Structures are given as structure tokens and as C-alpha cells.
Amino acid sequence: MIDFEPTEEQALIRDTVGEFAKSEIRPRARESDEAGKIPADVLLRAHELGLIANGLPEAFGGGGERSALTGALIAEELAFGDLSLALAILAPGLLAYAVADFGTEAQKQRLLPALIASPSALGTIALQEPRFDSDPYRPRTEARRTENGWQLDGAKCLVPWPDSVAHVLVLASEGQSLAGFLVPRDAAGLRATPESYLGIRALATAELTLEGVRVPADARLGGPTGGHLRALVARGRVGLAALAVGVARAAFELARDYAKERHAFGAPIATKQAIAFKLADMAIEIDAARLLVWEAAWRLDQGADATREATLAIQQVRRVALEVSDGAVQVFGGHGYIREYLPEMLLRNARGFACFEALTLV
Amino acid sequence: MISFDPTENSTRARDFYRRVALERMRPHSRRYDEDEHALPTEWVEFYWNEGRKGAPGNLGGETDGFVQVCIQAEELCFGDAGLYLRMPTAALGGSAVSAAGTQEQKDRFLRPFRESPHPIWGAMAITEASAGSDSAAIQTTARFDEASDEWILNGTKIFCTAGEGASQIEGGFVVVWATVDKTLGRGGIKSFVVPARTPGMKLVGLEKKLGIRASDTATLVFEDCRVPSANLLGGKPKASLKTEPGRAGDKGFKGAMATFDASRPIVAAMAVGVGRAALDFLIEELERQGVKIHFDSAPRAQTALERDVLEMIAELQAARLLTWRAASMMNRGKPNSLEASMAKAKAGLVVTKITQKAVELLGPPGYSKKLLVEKWMRDAKINDIYEGTQQINQLIVARRILEYSSSQLR
Numbered sequence: 001m002i003d004f005e006p007t008e009e010q011a012l013i014r015d016t017v018g019e020f021a022k023s024e025i026r027p028r029a030r031e032s033d034e035a036g037k038i039p040a041d042v043l044l045r046a047h048e049l050g051l052i053a054n055g056l057p058e059a060f061g062g063g064g065e066r067s068a069l070t071g072a073l074i075a076e077e078l079a080f081g082d083l084s085l086a087l088a089i090l091a092p093g094l095l096a097y098a099v100a101d102f103g104t105e106a107q108k109q110r111l112l113p114a115l116i117a118s119p120s121a122l123g124t125i126a127l128q129e130p131r132f133d134s135d136p137y138r139p140r141t142e143a144r145r146t147e148n149g150w151q152l153d154g155a156k157c158l159v160p161w162p163d164s165v166a167h168v169l170v171l172a173s174e175g176q177s178l179a180g181f182l183v184p185r186d187a188a189g190l191r192a193t194p195e196s197y198l199g200i201r202a203l204a205t206a207e208l209t210l211e212g213v214r215v216p217a218d219a220r221l222g223g224p225t226g227g228h229l230r231a232l233v234a235r236g237r238v239g240l241a242a243l244a245v246g247v248a249r250a251a252f253e254l255a256r257d258y259a260k261e262r263h264a265f266g267a268p269i270a271t272k273q274a275i276a277f278k279l280a281d282m283a284i285e286i287d288a289a290r291l292l293v294w295e296a297a298w299r300l301d302q303g304a305d306a307t308r309e310a311t312l313a314i315q316q317v318r319r320v321a322l323e324v325s326d327g328a329v330q331v332f333g334g335h336g337y338i339r340e341y342l343p344e345m346l347l348r349n350a351r352g353f354a355c356f357e358a359l360t361l362v
Numbered sequence: 363m364i365s366f367d368p369t370e371n372s373t374r375a376r377d378f379y380r381r382v383a384l385e386r387m388r389p390h391s392r393r394y395d396e397d398e399h400a401l402p403t404e405w406v407e408f409y410w411n412e413g414r415k416g417a418p419g420n421l422g423g424e425t426d427g428f429v430q431v432c433i434q435a436e437e438l439c440f441g442d443a444g445l446y447l448r449m450p451t452a453a454l455g456g457s458a459v460s461a462a463g464t465q466e467q468k469d470r471f472l473r474p475f476r477e478s479p480h481p482i483w484g485a486m487a488i489t490e491a492s493a494g495s496d497s498a499a500i501q502t503t504a505r506f507d508e509a510s511d512e513w514i515l516n517g518t519k520i521f522c523t524a525g526e527g528a529s530q531i532e533g534g535f536v537v538v539w540a541t542v543d544k545t546l547g548r549g550g551i552k553s554f555v556v557p558a559r560t561p562g563m564k565l566v567g568l569e570k571k572l573g574i575r576a577s578d579t580a581t582l583v584f585e586d587c588r589v590p591s592a593n594l595l596g597g598k599p600k601a602s603l604k605t606e607p608g609r610a611g612d613k614g615f616k617g618a619m620a621t622f623d624a625s626r627p628i629v630a631a632m633a634v635g636v637g638r639a640a641l642d643f644l645i646e647e648l649e650r651q652g653v654k655i656h657f658d659s660a661p662r663a664q665t666a667l668e669r670d671v672l673e674m675i676a677e678l679q680a681a682r683l684l685t686w687r688a689a690s691m692m693n694r695g696k697p698n699s700l701e702a703s704m705a706k707a708k709a710g711l712v713v714t715k716i717t718q719k720a721v722e723l724l725g726p727p728g729y730s731k732k733l734l735v736e737k738w739m740r741d742a743k744i745n746d747i748y749e750g751t752q753q754i755n756q757l758i759v760a761r762r763i764l765e766y767s768s769s770q771l772r
Contacts, residue, residue: 001365001367001368001369001424001426002365002366002367002368002369002372002426002429002686002690003363003364003365003690003693003694004364004686004687004690004691005363005364005690005694006363006364007363007364010364069364132662132663133660133662133663134660134662135659135660135663136660137658137660138660230658233658256763256764259764260764270764270766270771271766271770271771273757273760273771276756276757276760276764276766276771277753277756277757277760279760279763279764280707280756280757280759280760280763281756283704283759283763284684284704284707284708284759287684287687287701287704288680288681288683288684288704288708289680291680291683291684291687292676292679292680292683294364294366295366295679295683298364298365298366299366302367307657307658308657311657311658311672312657312672312675312676312679313676315661315672315673315676316673316676316677316680357661
């Protein structure tokens with residue numbers, strides 16, 4: 001039956017994470033952006049909530065309750081607090097979810113227990129490429145068979161790259177198919193250069209160059225024949241899209257509250273239709289985008305192919321997050337442009353969804 | 363539980379109405395668009411005799427409730443929005459009776475729609491030449507005549523959908539909004555059921571429109587039109603009628619406005635149906651001409667055409683999901699006026715844009731009367747206007763999200 005109410009358990013998780021985002025994440029958003037650093041204490045407290053572990057297999061120390069829909073609810077709440085911090089908090093899942101979904105039994109046993117137990121991200125994922133036509137389904141980075149494994153060549157960017165990372169899952173084209181390879185941080189031929197972006201400044205990311213990087217046979221995610229990663233892209237888009245909804249909602253709520261406080265011509269600017277209608281449009285677009293994200297997440301939870309739904313969701317949310325955060329800057333006027341207030345940061349962060357293609361966050 | 367899975371029942375209903383749309387409506391689309399005020403007899407007879415039965419084997423089992431009603435409306439407007447509005451049903455008049463009427467009134471006015479041997483129509487008359495969105499500015503008056511225990515209506519109503527059938531065919535009725543006391547503003551507005559062919563109710567004209575031409579949009583004049591006191595929706599002890607006419611009608615203006623919380627999701631669903639007609643056709647036609655839409659292409663390597671179509675698909679689905687959400691809240695008995703207005707505002711705008719874009723993207727054939735796309739573009743625009751314009755729905759949404767009253771945000 002078609003319905004739009006989360007289960008009681010989902011609502012409880014959402015509210016708990018929402019409270020955490022409001023009281024622990026949001027107050028640290030500005031300082032993190034300015035310092036270009038994630039506060040370690042927030043990561044530790046987030047780890048205690050067990051958000052990632054809960055969705056990973058019980059056999060390796062997780063909670064065994066994987067749901068893209070629940071993941072989307074969590075991601076939206078975290079990003080409502082702050083996008084950089086949300087990405088950092090969810091980063092331990094980047095490799096863990098990919099291994100859980102596509103890894104061989106041996107890979108799961110080797111990697112998952114440590115990934116699940118660690119409060120910081122021991123692994124990451126390299127998908128985006130520094131080109132205008134960066135294509136998650138057909139990366140330019142190539143994997144070629146060698147005598148006893150694979151050789152990787154190419155370039156990646158926007159790779160979440162905290163100091164704790166030991167492995168990076170590099171997505172590459174292996175002939176016509178999309179495959180992933182586990183590359184140790186210190187592999188010969190892999191060079192990581194720190195990046196600096198318009199937004200998500202608190203999050204450490206790297207540009208990777210891979211020149212003749214050789215990995216052994218068991219480095220291919222899913223084994224020599226398994227691990228067709230097309231489905232990873234849809235899942236990765238759903239997680240990002242949910243984050244974008246959170247950014248948009250943050251911008252909307254700031255704008256709404258400000259418009260009710262700010263007086264001009266003797267009344268709150270929210271009483272003027274030019275402002276009120278803009279806010280109404282924001283609210284409508286955010287709700288619509290969220291429902292598209294839920295639909296894609298729901299399909300993933302049904303075990304169905306969600307390529308179409310995930311693409312529509314991320315494409316829509318990409319636009320909505322940008323428009324709403326830009327609208328928030330506009331509602332704040334001059335105050336939206338100065339760093340004393342958050343809208344300018346939200347606008348910079350929202351534009352980031354133009355570059356992020358897929359990250360396994362749910 | 364969040365779910366996008368329709369029940370078996372509504373899937374069967376959807377398939378049934380989709381077949382009706384394609385086999386019983388589309389073949390008549392062009393004819394009744396051109397022959398504007400003709401009665402689409404084949405369609406009316408089919409709907410009255412066969413269509414009302416709904417999907418075969420539809421009885422029993424779990425349904426999607428109000429969401430299913432939206433799905434049916436979408437399918438039939440995917441067929442033809444003008445013919446949909448010409449269906450012999452109680453329509454908005456029925457919604458008003460259901461929302462604000464007493465049990466006795468529901469029985470009296472709605473039973474004929476189950477039992478009449480011939481097709482009948484219901485309608486709602488609100489709009490006047492100088493009172494559209496601002497329905498509190500209504501000038502039509504209702505005066506209580508104690509001697510005869512009747513209400514006497516005087517005024518002129520325009521843009522009354524299905525107004526020809528509802529005012530002329532025995533068994534139908536028109537719900538008329540009128541003020542019992544102009545000094546009371548909105549508080550003085552009540553709704554009255556005027557049965558078809560009541561003396562004093564005159565059909566004086568039918569509009570010629572941009573689209574939905576198969577639908578009869580009537581101007582009705584009320585000249586000392588008398589209805590029994592029992593026809594005041596909501597009813598009220600007669601004793602108070604003379605001294606406190608403003609307190610007559612249990613639910614009054616608010617009750618009448620509540621009609622819209624229930625009807626807006628349906629209107630939004632109708633809009634989605636028209637939009638889907640154009641979008642589905644566009645996608646099939648592009649494919650026939652060698653352009654396939656991919657969902658896995660690199661975002662910045664898409665052609666402008668592909669990008670446009672993907673956006674149209676996403677926007678239409680966004681409108682549909684907002685619509686289903688507003689309807690599903692009714693299933694849960696939750697107030698939904700914010701969500702209903704969100705759905706209506708989004709759907710009206712989206713399908714207006716989608717159908718206009720479809721005409722553009724198809725090139726000269728899209729603009730040609732050889733295809734129905736130009737008609738769907740004309741049909742779609744009404745969804746951004748009736749049942750609350752885009753702007754009125756934005757206003758309702760704005761008031762809700764800002765927690766402002768109608769006097770704080772005008």
C-alpha cells in the first residue's frame with residue numbers, strides 16, 4: 001500500500017540523529033569550515049550512535065539492519081547539521097558498505113571487522129574524475145589484467161581522504177564493465193594530493209593519480225568474476241541526494257526564521273509575498289525532492305534496480321539544493337553574503353553536488 | 363511504513379482505467395475539442411453504463427484509498443482531461459455535499475448518482491465575475507423566507523464546471539455559494555444545493571476556452587431561485603435562521619473550504635495525467651525517431667534534449683509523489699491542507715511547463731493539429747488556474763510554513 005509515514009523505529013532514529021545534528025553538529029559547522037578541519041570529538045560521539053555499524057552484517061560485528069531508506073533519513077538529518085561533518089561521520093561506511101554489498105566472503109572477513117569497529121574511516125572510495133564528463137558508469141581510469149593481478153592507470157578527485165585511511169576502493173573500467181579495486185594507501189604509483197574546494201572545506205579530500213599501480217588478484221572487489229558495480233552507483237546517488245535534501249532544508253529553515261525576524265517598512269519581510277512565495281516554493285521543492293529520494297531508496301531496499309530513480313533523484317536534488325541555498329542567501333540580503341551567517345556556506349556546499357556523483361553512504 | 367508499492371487492487375484499477383483512457387477517450391479527443399459544446403454521447407453513455415463499475419473484480423481486498431482515487435483520476439486525464447470533466451458524476455458538488463452535508467443530505471443528493479436511470483451531473487458554483495480566488499467577496503445573496511421555509515438565491519455565477527449538465531438534467535444539482543449577510547464577510551458565506559431545473563436557475567451561456575473544451579463551463583443566473591431550508595449544506599435548527607442567519611450551516615465557510623483539501627489532490631492527479639500524456643508521447647516519438655533516453659549517461663555529456671526530457675520525467679514524478687502524499691494523509695485521517703496545496707501548486711506548474719516543452723521538442727509536428735500534443739498543452743494550462751491558482755496555493759503554503767494567519771499574510 002502506498003504510504004509516506006516512516007515506521008516508529010525509523011522515526012525514532014531520525015529524531016535522535018536530528019537532535020544530534022542540531023545540538024552537536026550545527027554549532028561546530030562554521031568553525032570547522034573556517035579551520036578546514038573536522039572536530040574529532042564530534043566524530044567520536046557520532047560513532048557512539050552506531051549509525052554505520054547498525055547497517056552492516058551481524059557476522060562481522062554490525063547490527064544487520066541495512067536499509068537505504070533509513071540511511072536516507074539519517075543522511076538528511078546529519079547534513080541538516082552540516083555537510084562536511086555529515087560526510088565525515090558517514091565516511092567509515094564508504095568502503096564498508098561497498099565491501100558488504102559486493103565483496104567476496106574472504107574480503108568481508110579480512111576487512112569488515114576492523115572497518116566496523118573503528119571510529120574513523122579506514123577506507124574510502126575513489127569514483128569522481130577531474131574531467132567535465134566524469135562518468136560514474138564508465139570511468140576513464142582503466143584496469144588491465146597482469147600476470148598475477150591488475151594494473152590501474154588514471155586520475156581521481158574529490159576522494160574523501162582522512163588521515164586514518166588505509167585502503168581506497170578505486171572504481172575503474174575493466175573493458176566494458178565497472179569494477180572496483182582495493183588499493184593500499186602506500187601502493188607504488190599512487191599519489192594523493194590534498195585538494196581545496198569552494199565548499200565542504202572541513203572535509204579532507206584528495207586528488208589521486210594512479211600510474212601503473214599494481215594490485216594482486218584478490219584486490220578486485222567481488223573476486224575475479226563477480227563485483228559488477230553498476231548497482232553501487234545508484235546506491236551512492238541515493239546517499240548523496242539525501243544529504244542534499246538536508247542542506248536544502250537547513251537553508252530553508254534559516255531563511256524562514258530570518259524572514260520572520262527581519263523587519264523592513266515596518267513589518268517582518270516574511271509578510272511580503274515576494275519573500276513568502278519564495279519560501280513556499282522552497283518548501284514545496286524540498287518535499288518533492290525528498291519523496292524522489294525516498295522512492296529510489298525504497299527500491300534499493302526491495303532489491304530492485306534503482307538506476308532510473310536514483311538518477312532522477314540526484315539530478316533533481318542537485319538543482320533544488322542550489323536554488324534553495326541561493327534563495328536563502330537572497331532572503332538574508334547583505335547578511336547572507338557575510339560569513340557571520342551560514343547561508344553563504346550552504347550555497348558553497350550545495351554547489352558541491354554538481355561534482356559528487358556517487359558515494360556509498362547508505 | 364514508507365512504501366511505493368500499490369495494492370493489487372489499485373494496480374488492477376489503474377490498468378482498467380488506462381485501457382478506458384486509450385480505447386474510450388482518446389478516439390474522441392479531437393472531435394470534442396473541435397465541436398466544443400456538443401455532448402460527447404459515446405463517452406457519457408459508456409461511463410454511465412460501464413465506466414462507473416470500476417475495475418472488474420475490484421470489490422473487496424485492500425485498496426490504496428484516496429491514493430487510488432488519484433491514480434484513477436490520473437489515468438482518465440491521461441486519456442482526456444476535457445472528457446474527464448464531462449463525466450456524469452457528482453464531481454465537486456458531490457465533494458461539497460460529502461464534506462459539509464448532513465447524513466440526510468448525503469442520502470438525498472447523492473443517491474440519484476447510484477440509482478438514476480440516465481446520466482446526471484453535479485457541479486459547484488463559486489466563482490463570480492468579481493470573486494474568484496477571493497471567494498469571500500461573493501455577491502450572490504441568500505435570503506431566508508420564513509413564511510415558505512425557503513432560501514431565496516440571487517446572483518450570477520461563472521466558470522461553473524459541468525454547469526450545463528448539472529443545472530439542466532433532472533436528478534443532478536448545483537452547490538451554490540452565497541452570502542446570507544455581507545457584513546459578516548467569510549462568516550456569512552454558506553453553500554446551498556440547488557436541484558437541476560429549479561425555477562429561477564438559468565443557464566445563460568457556455569464559455570469558449572483555450573482547452574478542456576469537451577467540458578461544459580457554464581454561466582448560471584439565479585433570479586429569486588427558491589430552495590427548501592433543508593438544502594442549506596450542514597443544516598441548522600430553523601429557529602436561528604431569522605435572528606442569526608450567519609450561524610446557519612454547521613460547517614459554513616470552513617466546511618466549504620474543506621472540500622478543497624479533499625479535491626486538490628485529485629485535481630493535482632488530473633494535472634499529472636495530462637502531463638504524462640504529453641511526456642509519454644514525446645519519449646515514444648523521440649525513440650521512434652532514433653533518440654533513446656538513458657538514465658545512466660554522464661550528467662555533463664548529455665545532449666540538451668536528453669537533459670530536458672530527464673528533467674521533465676523527474677518533475678512529473680515529483681508532482682505525482684506530492685499528490686500521493688497529500689492523498690495518503692487522508693487515508694491516515696491527518697489534516698492535509700498544506701500538503702494538498704503543495705501538490706496542487708507543483709502539479710499545475712509542472713504540467714503546464716512539460717506540455718509546452720513537449721510541443722517545442724517535437725518540432726513542427728508538435729505544433730500541428732495532426733497530433734494531440736498541442737491540445738494537451740492547452741488542456742494542461744487550466745490546472746495552474748482552477749481549484750486555486752498557482753498563487754493562491756503558494757499563499758496557503760506560505761501561511762502554513764510561516765505560521766501566519768490570513769490577516770498576517772494577505
